[in-house]
Structures are given as C-alpha cells and as structure tokens.
Amino acid sequence: MSDHVYKLIELTGSSPKGIEAAIENAVARAAKSVRNMRWFEVTGTRGHIENGKVAHYQVTLKVGFTLED
Amino acid sequence: MSDHVYKLIELTGSSPKGIEAAIENAVARAAKSVRNMRWFEVTGTRGHIENGKVAHYQVTLKVGFTLED
Amino acid sequence: MSDHVYKLIELTGSSPKGIEAAIENAVARAAKSVRNMRWFEVTGTRGHIENGKVAHYQVTLKVGFTLED
Amino acid sequence: MSDHVYKLIELTGSSPKGIEAAIENAVARAAKSVRNMRWFEVTGTRGHIENGKVAHYQVTLKVGFTLED
Amino acid sequence: MSDHVYKLIELTGSSPKGIEAAIENAVARAAKSVRNMRWFEVTGTRGHIENGKVAHYQVTLKVGFTLED
Amino acid sequence: MSDHVYKLIELTGSSPKGIEAAIENAVARAAKSVRNMRWFEVTGTRGHIENGKVAHYQVTLKVGFTLED
Amino acid sequence: MSDHVYKLIELTGSSPKGIEAAIENAVARAAKSVRNMRWFEVTGTRGHIENGKVAHYQVTLKVGFTLED
Amino acid sequence: MSDHVYKLIELTGSSPKGIEAAIENAVARAAKSVRNMRWFEVTGTRGHIENGKVAHYQVTLKVGFTLED
Amino acid sequence: MSDHVYKLIELTGSSPKGIEAAIENAVARAAKSVRNMRWFEVTGTRGHIENGKVAHYQVTLKVGFTLED
Amino acid sequence: MSDHVYKLIELTGSSPKGIEAAIENAVARAAKSVRNMRWFEVTGTRGHIENGKVAHYQVTLKVGFTLED
Amino acid sequence: MSDHVYKLIELTGSSPKGIEAAIENAVARAAKSVRNMRWFEVTGTRGHIENGKVAHYQVTLKVGFTLED
Amino acid sequence: MSDHVYKLIELTGSSPKGIEAAIENAVARAAKSVRNMRWFEVTGTRGHIENGKVAHYQVTLKVGFTLED
Numbered sequence: 017m018s019d020h021v022y023k024l025i026e027l028t029g030s031s032p033k034g035i036e037a038a039i040e041n042a043v044a045r046a047a048k049s050v051r052n053m054r055w056f057e058v059t060g061t062r063g064h065i066e067n068g069k070v071a072h073y074q075v076t077l078k079v080g081f082t083l084e085d
Numbered sequence: 086m087s088d089h090v091y092k093l094i095e096l097t098g099s100s101p102k103g104i105e106a107a108i109e110n111a112v113a114r115a116a117k118s119v120r121n122m123r124w125f126e127v128t129g130t131r132g133h134i135e136n137g138k139v140a141h142y143q144v145t146l147k148v149g150f151t152l153e154d
Numbered sequence: 155m156s157d158h159v160y161k162l163i164e165l166t167g168s169s170p171k172g173i174e175a176a177i178e179n180a181v182a183r184a185a186k187s188v189r190n191m192r193w194f195e196v197t198g199t200r201g202h203i204e205n206g207k208v209a210h211y212q213v214t215l216k217v218g219f220t221l222e223d
Numbered sequence: 224m225s226d227h228v229y230k231l232i233e234l235t236g237s238s239p240k241g242i243e244a245a246i247e248n249a250v251a252r253a254a255k256s257v258r259n260m261r262w263f264e265v266t267g268t269r270g271h272i273e274n275g276k277v278a279h280y281q282v283t284l285k286v287g288f289t290l291e292d
Numbered sequence: 293m294s295d296h297v298y299k300l301i302e303l304t305g306s307s308p309k310g311i312e313a314a315i316e317n318a319v320a321r322a323a324k325s326v327r328n329m330r331w332f333e334v335t336g337t338r339g340h341i342e343n344g345k346v347a348h349y350q351v352t353l354k355v356g357f358t359l360e361d
Numbered sequence: 362m363s364d365h366v367y368k369l370i371e372l373t374g375s376s377p378k379g380i381e382a383a384i385e386n387a388v389a390r391a392a393k394s395v396r397n398m399r400w401f402e403v404t405g406t407r408g409h410i411e412n413g414k415v416a417h418y419q420v421t422l423k424v425g426f427t428l429e430d
Numbered sequence: 431m432s433d434h435v436y437k438l439i440e441l442t443g444s445s446p447k448g449i450e451a452a453i454e455n456a457v458a459r460a461a462k463s464v465r466n467m468r469w470f471e472v473t474g475t476r477g478h479i480e481n482g483k484v485a486h487y488q489v490t491l492k493v494g495f496t497l498e499d
Numbered sequence: 500m501s502d503h504v505y506k507l508i509e510l511t512g513s514s515p516k517g518i519e520a521a522i523e524n525a526v527a528r529a530a531k532s533v534r535n536m537r538w539f540e541v542t543g544t545r546g547h548i549e550n551g552k553v554a555h556y557q558v559t560l561k562v563g564f565t566l567e568d
Numbered sequence: 569m570s571d572h573v574y575k576l577i578e579l580t581g582s583s584p585k586g587i588e589a590a591i592e593n594a595v596a597r598a599a600k601s602v603r604n605m606r607w608f609e610v611t612g613t614r615g616h617i618e619n620g621k622v623a624h625y626q627v628t629l630k631v632g633f634t635l636e637d
Numbered sequence: 638m639s640d641h642v643y644k645l646i647e648l649t650g651s652s653p654k655g656i657e658a659a660i661e662n663a664v665a666r667a668a669k670s671v672r673n674m675r676w677f678e679v680t681g682t683r684g685h686i687e688n689g690k691v692a693h694y695q696v697t698l699k700v701g702f703t704l705e706d
Numbered sequence: 707m708s709d710h711v712y713k714l715i716e717l718t719g720s721s722p723k724g725i726e727a728a729i730e731n732a733v734a735r736a737a738k739s740v741r742n743m744r745w746f747e748v749t750g751t752r753g754h755i756e757n758g759k760v761a762h763y764q765v766t767l768k769v770g771f772t773l774e775d
Numbered sequence: 776m777s778d779h780v781y782k783l784i785e786l787t788g789s790s791p792k793g794i795e796a797a798i799e800n801a802v803a804r805a806a807k808s809v810r811n812m813r814w815f816e817v818t819g820t821r822g823h824i825e826n827g828k829v830a831h832y833q834v835t836l837k838v839g840f841t842l843e844d
Contacts, residue, residue, distance in 0.1 A: 025299065039201070095369040111366050138181065250689065276319065290372075301437065302492070345665070457827065469821060647785075648773075704804055716783040
C-alpha cells in the first residue's frame with residue numbers, strides 16, 4: 017500500500033451558502049468523473065460581492081486520488 | 086469594461102458565530118462607505134479564546150471595488 | 155502586562171460537521187491540559203474524502219497561551 | 224528626507240493590450256486623486272479568457288506615495 | 293450560476309517575443325482541447341539565455357475553466 | 362465587542378536611527394488622521410545605503426484600526 | 431522549439447525506501463499514460479510513521495510534459 | 500555531535516522597549532524551564548498601539564534546543 | 569475516529585549519512601517520549617560544511633501525533 | 638552533462654520601455670562579465686512613478702550560468 | 707539613469723548588540739570590496755543563545771549595488 | 776567571533792544518483808574557489824526526465840561562508 021501513487025487536481029467550487037458548501041459542491045462534481053478521491057487541501061478562499069453583500073463563496077482546493085495500477 | 090481599475094482594501098471582520106459571519110460583518114460594514122464592491126479574498130483566519138472556548142472568529146480579507154471614472 | 159510571554163502550540167482538529175467544529179474540537183481538547191489560551195490562527199484546512207463525499211474536515215491551528223511567571 | 228512616511232495602496236489595473244498597459248492604467252487612474260506617488264510593486268498577474276483567447280490582463284500592484292506633513 | 297465548479301490546469305507557454313506572447317501561446321494551445329476557459333493566473337516567469345541574450349520567455353500560468361454539468 | 366470591524370492600512374516609515382524609530386515615525390504620522398489604531402504587523406524591513414553606511418531604515422507595516430459604527 | 435507549450439501535473443509518490451524512490455515511483459506510474467515528460471519539481475515531502483519509525487515517504491512533485499501540436 | 504536532535508518551540512515575547520527586548524524577554528522566560536537552547540529565528544514582528552503610539556512590541560520566534568539522549 | 573485531535577511538534581534531526589537518516593534520527597529520538605506519532609512533513613533542509621565537504625545534513629520536520637482522550 | 642554545477646546571481650534591470658526591456662538590459666549587462674548564462678527567473682517586478690506616470694520598470698531576476706570545470 | 711543595472715548580494719551580519727548593529731556590520735564589511743551600494747532588504751533574523759541568553763543576533767540581508775558601465 | 780560576516784551564494788548541483796549527490800557535487804565544485812564554507816540550505820529540488828525516467832536531480836542551495844577580515 018505504501019507504493020501508491022496519487023494525482024492531485026485543483027478545483028474551485030462555489031456556493032451562496034458558505035465555505036463548506038462550496039467545498040462539497042466541488043467534491044461532488046469531481047466525483048462524477050474521478051474515482052478513489054482520498055483527501056483535499058484548501059488553497060484559497062474568495063467570493064463575489066453584489067449589492068454590498070456576499071453573493072457566493074469560491075473555494076479553491078487540491079484533491080488527491082489514487083492512481084490505480 | 087476591460088479597462089476598469091479596482092482598488093483593494095483590507096478588513097478584519099469578527100463574529101462569535103463563525104467564519105462566514107465574520108466575513109459578512111466586514112462586508113456589511115464596508116458597504117456603508119464603499120460602493121461597487123466586487124470580490125473578496127480571505128488572507129487570514131484567527132480568533133480569540135476565552136475560558137478554553139472560541140470566543141469569536143476574526144477573518145481578514147481583501148475587498149476589491151471598481152473605481153468610477 | 156506588556157511583558158507577558160506566550161507559547162504557541164500547533165494542533166489539528168477534525169470534525170465531520172465543518173471547519174468551525176474542527177477548530178472548536180481542537181481548542182476543547184487542548185483546554186484539558188493548557189490554561190490561559192488567548193488566541194488561535196488557522197494555518198491549514200484539509201480533509202478526507204470517502205465515497206465521493208467529504209468525510210471530515212481537518213483544520214490545523216496555532217494556539218497561543220500566556221506563560222505564567 | 225529620511226524621515227518621510229509613505230502610504231501604500233493596492234490597485235488592480237486591466238487592459239486588453241498587455242501587462243504594462245494594465246499597470247499604466249492603474250497608475251493613471253490613481254493619479255486623479257493621489258499625489259506624490261513614488262513607486263509600485265506588482266503583486267499578481269491574472270487575466271480573463273473569452274472564446275479561447277486572452278480578453279484582457281489584470282495586474283495587481285501596490286503603489287507607494289509620500290504622506291505630506 | 294453561483295454553484296459552478298471550475299477546474300484549474302497549469303501550463304507553461306514560451307515565446308521569443310515576450311511575456312504576453314508566451315501566455316497567449318499557452319492559452320491558444322489549451323483552446324484546442326479545453327472549452328469554457330474563464331481566467332488565468334501567472335505563477336512564474338522564467339526564460340532561456342543563449343549567447344548572452346534572452347532566447348525565449350517561459351511563463352507558467354494556471355487556467356480555470358467551467359466544468360459543465 | 363466581538364463584532365468590531367477593523368481596517369488595515371499599509372505604511373512605510375523611515376528613520377536614520379533604527380527599526381523601532383522607523384515604526385514609531387509611521388505610527389505617529391498616521392495618528393494625525395486615523396483614530397482608534399490598535400495593532401501593527403511588520404511586513405518588510407529595508408533601507409538605503411550611502412557611502413558604504415546605512416543612511417536610513419525603511420520599515421513597512423500594516424496598521425489595524427477599529428471602524429466606528 | 432521555443433514556442434512549445436508544456437502542461438504540468440501534480441503527483442504524490444510514496445515508498446518505504448526513501449525520497450528518491452518515492453519520486454521515481456511517481457514518474458514511473460505517470461509514464462504509463464503520459465508521454466514527453468521533461469522535468470519535475472518537488473513541492474512537498476511528507477511521510478507516515480508507524481510504531482515510532484518512518485513507514486514510508488510521500489513526495490509531491492509537479493511534472494512538466496510537452497503538449498504535441 | 501552531528502547526530503544531535505533538536506526540538507523547536509515557538510514563543511511570543513513582548514516589551515515596550517523594542518524588538519530586542521521582546522526577544523530577550525521570551526528567551527529569558529523560556530530559560531526557566533528549557534535547558535540547552537541553541538538558536539532562535541524571528542517569524543513575526545507585531546505590536547499594540549494605544550493613543551496613537553506604540554505601546555509594546557510583540558516578537559514571535561522559534562527557539563531550538565538540544566534534546567538530551 | 570474523525571474527531572481525533574493531533575498535536576504537531578517541530579524537530580531538527582541531523583546525520584552525516586543523508587536526508588533520510590536525519591529524518592529517521594529525529595523520529596527515533598521523539599519516539600522515546602511521544603506515543604502515537606502518525607505523520608511528518610519536512611519544513612527545511614540544511615547542513616554544515618567542513619573542509620569543503622558536507623559534514624552533516626540537518627532536516628527540520630513537523631511530526632503529528634494523536635492526543636489521547 | 639548531468640553533473641554540471643550552476644551558479645545563480647541576482648540582478649535588477651530597469652528600463653522606461655517595459656518589463657522585457659528591463660530583463661534584457663540586465664542580461665546584456667551581465668553578459669559583459671559572465672559567460673555560459675543558461676536561464677533566468679523573475680523574482681520581482683517594481684517600478685518608479687514620476688508625475689503620475691510610470692517612469693521606469695525595475696525587474697529583479699535570478700540568472701543561472703554553468704560553472705566550468 | 708533609468709537603465710541602470712544592479713546586482714544583489716546576500717550577506718549575514720552578526721552582533722551581540724542588536725539587529726541594527728548586525729546589519730551595519732554586514733554593510734561595513736561589504737563596503738571594503740563593493741562600491742556603489744544603494745539599498746538593503748532584510749530576509750531573515752536569527753540568533754544564537756548561550757546559557758539561556760541571546761549571545762548574538764544574525765541578520766541576513768540582500769544588498770543592491772549599481773553595476774558600472 | 777560573534778561579529779563575523781558571512782556571504783551567501785546560490786548554486787544548483789546535479790547528479791543522476793540522487794539528492795545528496797547533487798548537493799555534494801555543488802559543494803565540491805564551490806570548494807575549488809571559495810574557502811571557509813560553513814553551512815548550506817536547500818531552496819529547491821527539481822530534475823530532468825528522459826524516456827519516462829528520472830535522468831538527473833537538480834538541487835538548488837544557498838551556501839554561507841565567512842568573509843575574512
């Protein structure tokens with residue numbers, strides 16, 4: 017197991033609800049085409065403002081998944 | 086539209102409720118004097134601890150707004 | 155008061171609920187053995203993914219506390 | 224002269240022409256309201272893509288200017 | 293629209309002409325296989341020197357594009 | 362008190378005497394127009410050299426102050 | 431040759447033997463599906479500990495390869 | 500001697516007098532409970548402002564000490 | 569299991585043999601007093617030179633271990 | 638060829654024309670005394686402002702050259 | 707004047723007296739062999755501890771000087 | 776001894792054998808012209824890939840040496 021190789025991809029998820037929802041949206045979307053995702057790491061948190069209020073959060077994350085042999 | 090110039094200001098919002106509430110407090114306060122805010126970027130997340138519990142969150146963010154001609 | 159010395163320790167808290175819960179778990183656990191905690195600073199946000207969903211959040215934070223004389 | 228105090232502001236300029244034009248747009252816009260600008264430092268270079276081509280460059284810079292006594 | 297998920301890829305473009313040409317070469321090449329590119333961010337600027345002159349510029353950039361549902 | 366919002370400004374102070382004097386010059390100059398300053402953070406220490414000696418120190422700092430309601 | 435465009439992917443290789451073996455495992459696994467790899471850059475070195483000993487090394491690296499026309 | 504293992508701890512010292520005094524306060528306080536301290540590295544310089552003047556400096560430093568066998 | 573809290577400590581190991589040996593020396597020394605170590609992350613690689621040759625490697629690493637309830 | 642050793646020097650070039658001209662000025666000046674320069678990497682882009690306009694660009698770069706045996 | 711090229715060298719000065727003395731020692735030593743030094747930038751502040759007290763400060767700085775034509 | 780001044784140079788060593796060999800090649804080459812080298816710090820680890828395998832490692836390091844009076 018210790019010789020596994022992982023690939024990391026970088027995604028930006030967004031949500032009007034908050035930071036966790038933006039992360040979960042990104043992971044859910046990636047799960048449509050990527051199997052064996054193992055971990056994520058947040059690399060940036062941004063957002064859009066409209067009419068003086070936060071309109072939605074945008075969280076960028078790296079996601080690591082196992083490359084099968 | 087592509088020649089717009091934006092100014093960035095840096096704010097720290099705080100809230101006992103959580104990270105999103107701290108961000109939204111900062112944006113709401115800035116909206117009293119700044120128009121045309123477009124985006125924000127979180128540059129730091131800190132907080133105060135009292136009696137062994139998180140008393141409030143402090144989130145520092147850069148906010149960009151359009152400079153009108 | 156201005157001559158106080160603080161020590162910083164680094165902790166990783168985790169929670170399936172979200173980022174604030176992971177922070178609060180870490181602070182609550184530290185409170186069992188550390189007195190006089192004053193502030194924290196988030197230094198990383200990661201998490202584990204299982205079956206295409208976020209299984210839990212892992213937040214690393216530095217916690218500062220006063221060293222008593 | 225060595226006791227001067229400078230203030231730094233952060234701006235994002237944009238231009239379809241290139242990086243220098245985006246910087247110069249930001250400086251020209253700031254010159255409308257800020258006197259005594261002395262230097263700038265680029266802190267980020269980004270841009271927008273439309274139809275598979277760079278639509279415009281966005282350069283973020285810090286600008287330092289002398290605070291008059 | 294606020295629930296879009298973006299993927300980021302990292303590219304290095306090169307050109308003997310300059311930094312913008314290196315960026316535009318990278319974007320043009322990516323446009324052959326990636327649709328819906330939205331923005332880029334420069335993460336590094338390097339180059340090769342031959343016979344005491346800059347032979348070509350190499351610019352590394354992250355490109356974000358919308359993942360379709 | 363935990364819902365306060367702070368604004369951060371960035372200043373460069375200079376002094377031939379040393380680093381603390383450069384910081385204190387910047388804070389004193391800012392105090393002419395900014396009320397309720399609470400903390401500072403040093404983000405860079407530079408200086409000018411003339412005739413092989415340090416002519417003056419230049420310290421860049423972020424200063425946080427409370428935005429009144 | 432100076433107009434080549436490169437793509438960078440990020441991988442984590444692991445090995446109980448050491449850092450070079452972890453790098454070489456990642457490159458060897460990538461070679462199964464990626465042609466024209468040219469260079470790598472290490473972006474992080476971590477590892478797992480079991481029973482008070484290093485169980486395996488995990489090295490994260492960016493790998494650049496030429497995009498063919 | 501080359502197989503020594505060192506532990507690093509992180510401290511914040513403070514002093515109204517200046518940066519060196521804040522460092523020396525932190526080291527003096529640590530010396531009450533830690534033996535064999537060898538070096539320090541400054542990781543941040545901050546301070547508090549009261550009534551428009553620097554009230555005290557806060558310097559964060561890592562301190563390395565030899566772990567005895 | 570997802571509510572575990574980890575503590576991170578920072579160590580510098582050294583060895584004339586190489587980087588892995590320096591890491592393993594640090595982990596072995598820590599194992600004398602710390603149980604339940606789970607992972608490490610290298611934060612710096614340095615070394616001493618004597619008579620024009622590398623005398624020993626010094627690797628700084630953070631080590632995470634589970635805090636028992 | 639794989640055992641070559643390179644030395645890196647750091648230079649700041651300046652030019653009123655733009656970023657590439659500043660880089661090329663630095664490389665041309667270095668070529669007067671350094672042979673076998675191979676690559677450069679930009680580490681900072683700054684500039685001077687006079688009368689509300691960019692007076693010249695200042696680009697800092699590391700230049701690597703082969704040390705001959 | 708705007709086409710000047712500068713070279714940067716990196717030095718570590720040390721002094722038992724404090725940070726400014728360590729900087730000034732480094733600049734004074736460099737002045738023995740380098741002419742036309744213009745500015746410095748501090749890149750690190752460290753020190754040695756002996757018998758529970760700061761024995762001397764070590765400050766690393768980059769120094770820029772004009773390359774004559 | 777505490778008033779010594781050190782100069783830092785930056786080198787890239789390479790070797791097909793591994794990271795330590797690349798470091799030692801750089802130090803050995805520098806020893807031909809530089810005396811009194813004291814320490815090094817690794818600032819980057821890269822490498823070249825040929826035919827899907829690591830062809831050689833390239834390690835960039837800063838080397839500090841005492842400037843004699």
